[in-house]
Amino acid sequence: MAAKKLNIKDKYRLLTRDLDWDFSYEDRKKAFPYEEFEGIKITDWDKWEDPFRLTMDSYWKYQAEKEKKLYAIFDAFSQNDGHLNVSDPRYVNALKLFLTGVSPLEYQAYQGFAQVGRQFSGVGARVACQMQSLDELRHVQTQVHAMSHYNKFFDGLQEFSHQHDRVWYLSVPRSFFTDARSAGPFEFMVAIGFSFEYVLTNLLFVPFMSGAAHNGDMATVTFGFSAQSDEARHMTLGLEVIKFMLEQHEDNLPIVQKWIDKWFWRGTRLLTIVSMMMDYMLPNKVMSWKEAWEVYFEEAGGALFKDLARYGITMPKYSEVIEKEKEHISHQAWWTFYTHGHATGFHTWIPSDEELDWLSEKYPDTFDKYYRPLWELAKEKEAKGERFYTTGLPQLCQTCQIPMLFTEMDNPNQNSMRDTLYKGERYHFCSDGCCDIFEEEPEKYVQAWLPVHQIFQGNCGGPDMGDILSEFYKINVGADNMDMKGSPDEERWNKWKGKA
Amino acid sequence: MSKVYIALQDNDESRYIVEAIEEVNEDCTIIHMPAMVRIERENKLVIAREVVEEKMGRDWDIQELHLNLITIGGNVDEDDDLFILEWKV
Numbered sequence: 001m002a003a004k005k006l007n008i009k010d011k012y013r014l015l016t017r018d019l020d021w022d023f024s025y026e027d028r029k030k031a032f033p034y035e036e037f038e039g040i041k042i043t044d045w046d047k048w049e050d051p052f053r054l055t056m057d058s059y060w061k062y063q064a065e066k067e068k069k070l071y072a073i074f075d076a077f078s079q080n081d082g083h084l085n086v087s088d089p090r091y092v093n094a095l096k097l098f099l100t101g102v103s104p105l106e107y108q109a110y111q112g113f114a115q116v117g118r119q120f121s122g123v124g125a126r127v128a129c130q131m132q133s134l135d136e137l138r139h140v141q142t143q144v145h146a147m148s149h150y151n152k153f154f155d156g157l158q159e160f161s162h163q164h165d166r167v168w169y170l171s172v173p174r175s176f177f178t179d180a181r182s183a184g185p186f187e188f189m190v191a192i193g194f195s196f197e198y199v200l201t202n203l204l205f206v207p208f209m210s211g212a213a214h215n216g217d218m219a220t221v222t223f224g225f226s227a228q229s230d231e232a233r234h235m236t237l238g239l240e241v242i243k244f245m246l247e248q249h250e251d252n253l254p255i256v257q258k259w260i261d262k263w264f265w266r267g268t269r270l271l272t273i274v275s276m277m278m279d280y281m282l283p284n285k286v287m288s289w290k291e292a293w294e295v296y297f298e299e300a301g302g303a304l305f306k307d308l309a310r311y312g313i314t315m316p317k318y319s320e321v322i323e324k325e326k327e328h329i330s331h332q333a334w335w336t337f338y339t340h341g342h343a344t345g346f347h348t349w350i351p352s353d354e355e356l357d358w359l360s361e362k363y364p365d366t367f368d369k370y371y372r373p374l375w376e377l378a379k380e381k382e383a384k385g386e387r388f389y390t391t392g393l394p395q396l397c398q399t400c401q402i403p404m405l406f407t408e409m410d411n412p413n414q415n416s417m418r419d420t421l422y423k424g425e426r427y428h429f430c431s432d433g434c435c436d437i438f439e440e441e442p443e444k445y446v447q448a449w450l451p452v453h454q455i456f457q458g459n460c461g462g463p464d465m466g467d468i469l470s471e472f473y474k475i476n477v478g479a480d481n482m483d484m485k486g487s488p489d490e491e492r493w494n495k496w497k498g499k500a
Numbered sequence: 501m502s503k504v505y506i507a508l509q510d511n512d513e514s515r516y517i518v519e520a521i522e523e524v525n526e527d528c529t530i531i532h533m534p535a536m537v538r539i540e541r542e543n544k545l546v547i548a549r550e551v552v553e554e555k556m557g558r559d560w561d562i563q564e565l566h567l568n569l570i571t572i573g574g575n576v577d578e579d580d581d582l583f584i585l586e587w588k589v
Binding site for chain 2: 007008009051052053054058062065066069202205206207209210211213214221225228229230231232233235236239286299300302303304306307309310
C-alpha cells in the first residue's frame with residue numbers, strides 16, 4: 001500500500017514537535033539564557049500554534065517560486081530601460097530614501113530574527129523566527145538588486161549602507177531597530193513582530209507600493225509585493241506571539257501592554273518619513289497619508305485591538321495624539337527636509353501647484369491654514385532666486401532621534417518639546433511619548449548615538465559642514481542633494497526625454 | 501463587528517481566487533487599487549480550495565496562496581481545504 005500523503009497539520013506537528021529534543025544532561029535554562037529575564041512566564045511551549053503551518057519543504061518551494069518570478073521581472077525591467085518609464089524623475093528620490101532608510105532595516109530584521117530564533121526554547125516559535133530571518137535576508141538582497149538598476153542612472157544610491165549608519169535622518173530608522181535588537185527576545189517580538197509587522201509595515205508596503213506601480217516603477221512594486229507576500233506570515237507570527245504570551249500567564253499582561261505602548265509610539269514616529277514619501281514624493285498619487293492611516297492604522301489596528309481586548313489589552317498609550325498627527329506630520333516632515341535639503345542624500349522640491357491643490361483637498365482642515373502659506377513663501381523666494389536652506393543643525397529627540405520638527409497637536413503653531421533631568425544632565429524630547437520611554441529605561445537611552453551631538457563633539461570630521469557631508473556621510477554634495485531643479489538628475493532626464 | 505481583509509497581487513491567478521472568494525462569502529467588498537485587489541468582509545472570510553480549483557480548472561494547494569498574498573487582517577486558520585480569516589469578538 002502506498003504511504004498516505006500527510007496533511008498540513010500532521011506535517012507541521014512532525015516538524016515542530018517530534019524533531020525537537022529534551023535536555024537530559026544539560027540545563028535547559030543555560031541553553032536558553034535570555035528566556036526569563038524580561039519577566040515573561042511561559043508554562044507550556046507546546047501550546048504554540050502557527051496557523052500557517054508551513055514546513056521547510058513547502059517554505060523552500062514557494063520562496064523559490066517567488067524569487068523566479070521576481071528576477072524575471074528585474075531582467076525585463078532593466079533590459080527595457082524601465083527607469084525611463086517612471087512618472088517623473090522626482091519619484092526616484094523616494095527610492096533613495098527607501099534604499100538608505102528601509103532596506104538596511106530588512107538586514108537588521110534578518111539579524112534580529114536569527115537571534116530570537118536561537119533564544120526561544122519552543123520549537124514552533126523557533127522555526128517561524130528562522131523562516132522570517134531568511135525572508136528578511138531575501139528582502140534586503142532583492143531590494144539592493146532592484147535599486148542597482150537605478151544606481152546606474154541616478155545620483156544618491158551609491159552609499160546606502162555607509163550612510164545608514166551615519167546620516168542624521170537615517171539614525172531614526174537605524175536606532176529604532178538597534179533599540180529592538182538590544183532588548184530581550186520577547187520585547188523584540190512585540191516591537192518588530194507585532195507592532196512593526198502587523199500594523200506599521202502595511203502602511204509602507206501596501207499603499208506605497210501600489211503608488212510605485214502607479215508611478216510606472218515595475219521593479220519596486222514587484223519587490224515590494226514579493227516581500228509583502230512573506231509579510232502575511234510575519235504578521236501572523238507577531239499576532240500569535242502576543243496571544244501566546246497572554247494565554248500563558250496573567251502576569252504577562254502588564255509587561256506586554258507596556259511594550260505595546262512603547263513600540264506603537266516608536267513606530268508611529270518612524271513612519272513620519274513614510275508619510276512624506278506618500279504625500280510629497282509620489283508624483284502620481286494613490287491615496288493621502290491620512291487616508292492610508294485611516295485604513296491601515298485606525299480601521300485595521302482598531303479591529304486588532306478590539307480582538308485583543310479579551311485578554312485585557314487596551315489601545316496603545318497616546319492613541320488620541322496619534323489620531324491628530326495624521327493631519328500634520330507629512331507636511332511638517334517635508335518642510336523640514338526641504339529646508340535642510342543641502343544636508344540630505346536626495347533632492348527636495350516645492351510641490352507643483354497641482355500637488356498643492358491636491359494637498360488642500362486631502363487635508364481640508366489643516367493644509368491651507370498651516371502649511372500652504374509656507375509653500376507660497378518658498379515659491380516667492382525661489383522666484384527671486386533665493387531658494388532657502390537653513391544653516392543651523394537641528395536639535396534631536398533623545399529617544400526617536402527625529403529633529404524637533406513636530407508641533408503640539410492642539411496648537412500647530414507651537415513646537416512640541418519636553419525635557420527631563422537624569423543624573424544631573426538634561427535630556428530633550430519631541431513628545432510625551434518619547435519622554436515616557438526614556439524615563440522607563442534611562443540607562444539605555446542616555447547611550448543614544450545622536451548625529452548632531454556627534455558632529456558637535458567632533459566625531460564626524462569637519463568642522464566644516466561641507467566636509468562632514470562629503471567625507472563623513474559620503475554625500476556627493478551638489479549632485480545627490482539640493483533642489484531637484486537644476487540637479488544633474490533632472491538634466492539627464494531631460495536629455496533622455498529629448499527636452500531642452 | 502470588525503472587518504477582516506485580504507489583499508492579493510492583481511494577476512491572472514488572483515482573479516480566480518477573488519472569484520472563489522466572491523462565491524463563498526456573501527456581501528464581501530472588492531476594492532481594486534493599482535496592482536492589487538483588496539477584499540473585505542465583516543468578521544469572517546473564507547477561501548475554499550475546492551472552489552478555487554473549480555475556477556482555475558486545476559489542482560490548487562491552499563499554500564499557493566502565499567505566492568500572490570500581499571496582506572491580511574484577522575486571525576488565520578488554515579488546513580488543507582480552507583483558509584479562514586476571522587475576528588473572534
